[in-house]
Amino acid sequence: MVSVASISPVPALANPAPRKPNRPENLTVNLASTEEWLVSSLSLSRAPFEVDGLYAIAIKTGFVHRDRVLSLLLLRYPSPSSSLLVLRSLFSSPDSPFPFNSLLSSFSRSGSHLPALLAYSILRSLSVPIDRSTLPPVLRSATFLSSIAVGLDAHSLALKTGFASRLPVATALVRFYCSLGLPALARNIFDRCHPRDFILWNTTIAGLVQCHELEAARNLFDQMPPTDRNIASWNTMVDMYCNKLGDVVEARKMFDEIPTRDSVSWNVMISGYARMGDCSSARALFDSMFERDVVSWNAIISCYVQNGFFSGALELFRMMLREDKIKPDEVTITSVLQACTHMGALNLGQWLHVYIRRQRIPMDLQVTTALVDMYGRCGSIEDAQRVFAQAKKRDSFLCGTMVDILAMHGMADEAFRVFDFMKSHGMKPNDVTIVGLLKACGHIGLVDDGLELFNTMEEKFGLSPKLEHYGCMVDLLGKAGQLNDALELIMGMPMEPSPVLWSSLLSACKIHGESVLAEKVGYHLLELEPSSSGNYILLSNVYSNARRFEEAAMVRKLMKEKDVVKKPGCSSIEVGNQIHEFLAGDRDHPRSREIYEMLQMVATRVEQAGYNYKQYLSSEEEGGRQGRMHHSEKLALAFGLMSTEDGSTIRIMKNLRVCDDCHLFLKLASAVYGRKVVVRDCHRFHHFVNGLCSCLDYW
């Protein structure tokens, strides 16, 4: 069956925001590098006179207001009183009394948490009298930075001064202790505080939920005087049932009980359904909303994405643009980009990239990561690298994504370069980073590097190997022909080996013609996963490779007996704004006749170039030449050749691994037609150029 998933027409970019006047590029660069220079100089210098000089520069350039610069200045100054001078300099009128409190609260409010805490510590060590409005912002920043020391100091000061019973202070303390996972202490503060306002009630309830004290939270909600109970209290409860208990039925009951619902209530409930995978209930609720805000749209779009309904998500996005009431924001874009990633919709992804720039949607880390991932997984590694190189900020998440997609493209050197970048910038590699690197090793056969990394990840990075890492290693060793090492690794694992590991070993056996080991592994696997078609196919292919045709037929028979249906190969290609899908041998595409004619022509030309369908006896099709000739990627290729511009790159996405036959076919076709063909299979990318593949036939 062919479905032509419509993901467009993409609306024209109607109202591009006016372009900012072009700022001279080098000015930006210079200023940015001045800030970097200040930061690194401040980190290095110790002598007071040097700090004085840097301080003067920071004031002149205005960078004294930047968090990192300010924090370092406060840290570098040797005495509290000299740091006080730095703080004073932030205010334009030196004659007026120094407004500590507004300073602190403006730090805290603007997210400059570290400077806020440093300023507070300086004031404390100077014994400057502190009034009650100082404490909430400080506690806020202490909460944000999980700074136990400052929080405790603020608490003890609050007790000494009697401010602890003031509502804003008590509320801030409750929040602080809950964020540390100490609900008992928070509860203690709550119990002693009289009278209470609804903010204290709500904060405490939400804090208890956060600490998984769900019953206590519910009890408190029930005890809350009905006059204090506001919409936030209700929403917290609905959210608790949705997200902490996964009980949408109870959540819905409460939702229906809410006297007057606001948009948050609706959005909480929608995302509750989303989390449970109940897209239709989420959609029903969404459709019945009176007024949707951007969060409602984001909730429903991400619901579709997270539950695998990618074209539905794009459909909703189009609807959102068409209604033109709510402007998509960076959250919307992140979700929509993910949908593109999964569908391989590069054109739409590119359109979104332009949209981001024209609409000045903030390119935060999440958007950047989603964009890099989209380009990488849609086959345009160059664009992914460009976005990564131009990113203003990079965290280990973004770097991990970059490592992973470079690995998928078989670019191990570049992946390790990103890894070096991470280490040199103080980022801790996590599980995913290591998985990416091991994948990179596996894709080009770097056995020693992979082993080295795997064996030292624990001592070097404190990461104990997980199932995924073992999976990478089995694949790495197996593909390299070290089948016994791979087997030993599986046998010695501290955890239960998943079926995937065995099937990975089995496919390594297939590559290396190890039919004896394959037999053992294969039947073990069939016991573990009797309904997974891939294992039968794999084992049967190993047999026919070894010319043990009877046994191969037996495996096929076994598969039939168990009613296991072969998972059909499926390839898709984006042409214009549509994704065209092809299953092996199917004729449902509207232009099917032309496609098959085209394929016939391609085959003739490719055969002249040396393709011979008999070359791979192992190929799983009983259908012989015809079966293989109609593999989905060949259909997609034929369609791509006839419906895209001469010389342009053809990008194909496939759900299964490319078979040997198609691999050869695509190599030759790339040469014959002078086209770059990029194929994403379920493991990695193949870039076919001029008769060669980027995987070097190692896959």
Added chain:
DNA sequence: CTAGGGTTAG
């Protein structure tokens, strides 16, 4: 005080 978003083995 309450709601929406980023990477993971074959």
